[in-house]
Amino acid sequence: xxxxxxxxxxxxxxxxxxxxxxxxxxxxxxxxxxKARWLVDAGLRLADSPRExxxxxxxxxTMVTDGAALDAVTRGPEGLLxxxxxxxxxxxxxxxxxxxxxxxxxxxxxxGAALLDAPVSGSPATLEAGQLSFMVGGEAAALxxxxxxxxxxxxxxxRVGELGLAKAMKIAINQVLPVQMLAFSExxxxxxxxxxxxxxxxxxxLKSVTASPMVKYRGPFVLGMPAEAWFDVGMxxxxxxxxxxxxxxxxxxxxxxxxxNEMLNAARGLGLAAYDFAVVFDVLARLxxxxxxxxx
Ligand SMILES: NC(=O)c1ccc[n+]([C@@H]2O[C@H](COP(=O)([O-])OP(=O)(O)OC[C@H]3O[C@@H](n4cnc5c(N)ncnc54)[C@H](OP(=O)(O)O)[C@@H]3O)[C@@H](O)[C@H]2O)c1
Numbered sequence: 001x002x003x004x005x006x007x008x009x010x011x012x013x014x015x016x017x018x019x020x021x022x023x024x025x026x027x028x029x030x031x032x033x034x035k036a037r038w039l040v041d042a043g044l045r046l047a048d049s050p051r052e053x054x055x056x057x058x059x060x061x062t063m064v065t066d067g068a069a070l071d072a073v074t075r076g077p078e079g080l081l082x083x084x085x086x087x088x089x090x091x092x093x094x095x096x097x098x099x100x101x102x103x104x105x106x107x108x109x110x111x112g113a114a115l116l117d118a119p120v121s122g123s124p125a126t127l128e129a130g131q132l133s134f135m136v137g138g139e140a141a142a143l144x145x146x147x148x149x150x151x152x153x154x155x156x157x158x159r160v161g162e163l164g165l166a167k168a169m170k171i172a173i174n175q176v177l178p179v180q181m182l183a184f185s186e187x188x189x190x191x192x193x194x195x196x197x198x199x200x201x202x203x204x205x206l207k208s209v210t211a212s213p214m215v216k217y218r219g220p221f222v223l224g225m226p227a228e229a230w231f232d233v234g235m236x237x238x239x240x241x242x243x244x245x246x247x248x249x250x251x252x253x254x255x256x257x258x259x260x261n262e263m264l265n266a267a268r269g270l271g272l273a274a275y276d277f278a279v280v281f282d283v284l285a286r287l288x289x290x291x292x293x294x295x296x
Contacts, residue, residue, distance in 0.1 A: 001024055001025070001058070001059070001149070002024070002025045002026075002027060002056060002057050002058070003019055003024050003025065003026050003027070003057055003059050003060070003061070003149055004026075004027050004028070004029075004053040004054065004056060004057035004059065004060035004061065005019070005026055005027070005028040005029070005044075005053070005060070005061050005063070006028070006029045006030075006050045006053055006060065006061070006062045006063075006064070006073050006080060007029075007030065007062055007063040007064035007069070007073065007094070008028050008029075008030040008035060008036045008039060008044075009030070009035070009063065009064070009065070010124050011063055011093075011120070011124065011127060012030075012061075012063030012064070012093075013030075013035070013036065013038070013039060014124060014127045014128055015061065015063060015093075015127065015132075015153050016028055016039055016044060016061075017039060017042060018127075018130070018152055018153050019149065019152055019153065020039070020042050020043050020044060022152035024149070024152070025043075025045070026039075026043075026044045026045070027044075027045045027046075027047050027052075027053050027056045027057055028044045028045070028046055028047065028053065029046070029047045029048075029049065029050050029052070029053045029073070030046075031072075031073075033046065049078035049079075049083075050073045050074065050078065050079050050080040050083070051077070051078045051079060051080060051082045051083035052083060053080065053083070054080045054081070054082070054083030054084040054085065054088070055083035055084075055085065056083075057085075057088070058085060058087070058088050058089070059088065059089050059091065059145065059146055059149055060080065060084070060088060060089075060090050060091070061090075061091045061092075061093060061149075062074070062080070062090065062091070062092050062093065062094060063093045063094055064094050065094065065235075065238070066094070066095075066096060066238050067096045067097060067100045069094070070092070070094055070096050070100060070104070071100075074104060074107075081107055081108070081111065084108065084111050084113050085113065086111060086112030086113060087112060087113060088113040088114075089113065089114050089115075089116065089142045089145050089146050090108055090113060090114070090115045090116070091115075091116045091118050091146050091149075091150070092104065092115060092116065092117050092118065093118050093119055093120055093134075094119070095119050095167070095170055095171070095174065095238070095239055095242070096167060096242070097167060097171075097242050097245065097246070098117075098164035098165070098167045098168045098171075098246070099164070100167075101115070101117040101137075101163060101164050101167050102163055102164045105138075105163045105164075114138065114139055114141075114142035114145075115138060115142075115163060116136055116137065116138035116139075116142050116143060116146060116163070117136070117137040117138060117163055117164060117165075117166045117167050118134045118135070118136045118137075118146075118150065118166060119134070119135055119166055119167055119169075119170035120132050120133065120134055120135075120154070120170075121133045121134075121135070121170065121173060122154070123217075123230050123231070124230065125230075127153070127154065130154065130155065131154065131155065132153060132154030132155075132156075133154055133155075133156035133157075133158070134150055134153075134154060134156065134157045134158070134166075135158050135159075135160050135166040135169045135170055136150075136157055136158065136159045136160065136166050137159075137160055137161055137162055137163045137164055137165040137166035137167065138162065138163045138166075139163075140159065143157075143159060168246060171239060171242045171243050171246055172243070172246075174236075174239040174243070175239065175240060175243040175254065175257045176214075177214055177218075177236070177277070178236055178240065178260045178264065178277050178280060179256045179257065179260050180212055180214055180215055181214075181215070181218060181260075181277065181278050181280055181281070182256075182259070182260045182263060182280050182284070183210075184205060184210070184215050184219055184222075184281075185222060185280060185281040185284045185285075186284065187201070187205055187210070188201045188202060188205065188222055188281070189281075189284055189285060189288045189290055191204070191205075192290060193288060193289075193290065198222070198223065199223060202219055202220060202222060202223060205219060206219055206220075218230075218276070218278050221276060221278040221279075221281070221293065222278065222281045222293050223293065223294065224293065224294045224295075224296060225275055225276065225278065225279060225282075225293045225294065225295050225296070226276060226296070227295070227296045229274060229275055229276040229277075230276050231276060231277060232273065232274055232275065232276060232277065233264050233267050233268060233272065233273045233274070233275065233276075233277050233279065234273055235277075236264060236277035237261060237264050237265075240257055240260070240261040240264070241261075243257050244257060244258060244261065260280065263280050263283050263284070264277060264280060264283075266283045267279050267280060267282065267283050270282065270283065270286070275295075278293075279293070281293055
């Protein structure tokens, strides 16, 4: 099977690699060609445009930054839609709004193809370990056609309903991450200012009932922030923006999301935007008169 892959960044590149490792032929496109060199070395055929990818494959994946990037790779004369085969399945995995994916769904259907929204839960490390999970929205028949390739990337597929609902679910999950990180940071700093060494406070919290899987892997960042962000402040604020917009349109108040978004604005103001969003700890530490996390 020849598979198409548009958007070979941190997540998309690693996904394409898993498809190559599973023995599939992959035709890929990335706006910045050099970033895909390691995949070309592993056998990926690099196309000159998303349109070329669409014309060459029956199942195509997209994994790009946001709604503007999705627009750029799908529309226009060199966009994916211009080359998409009738009967193709397009699997859109980026974290974008439900409205954006529904609008794309109408255009894909007009070409006789099917669209699935399949955002992912997990990090680059989860992905490399073969543990990524998918939430999927769209027609069950299209999912069955894409399922073997999704399973080559990650083992867990949860169909949540019609097109767009998987994006809504993904947005609902992601907003929890920085809120948990803020609560964890408050706990560490409260313990520290009370006289408990930071390392000891982190250890106690990670052994407590409050230690979610996310807190378990990101909590230690307050002791040493990774030089390369797992998910930086800008990317997290992109998802918080999607959550606040969805909250506005559905009439659901999200007070803790609004608060942590403001704290991440402060992180930007302090010149910390390139770090993982766990750097929200540094904003609070500054307010509490305590030292920031160590940077390598
Ligand atoms: N990183 C994570 O832990 C994680 C986890 C779950 C979900 N996600 C979601 O997965 C998506 C991709 O994240 P990522 O971490 O892989 O990001 P990334 O490494 O920054 O990759 C983004 C991709 O989008 C492309 N792109 C951006 N703007 C574009 C434009 N205007 N035209 C064409 N291509 C464009 C980039 O091309 P260039 O290489 O040319 O810049 C790159 O291929 C995001 O929606 C993110 O929220 C990420």
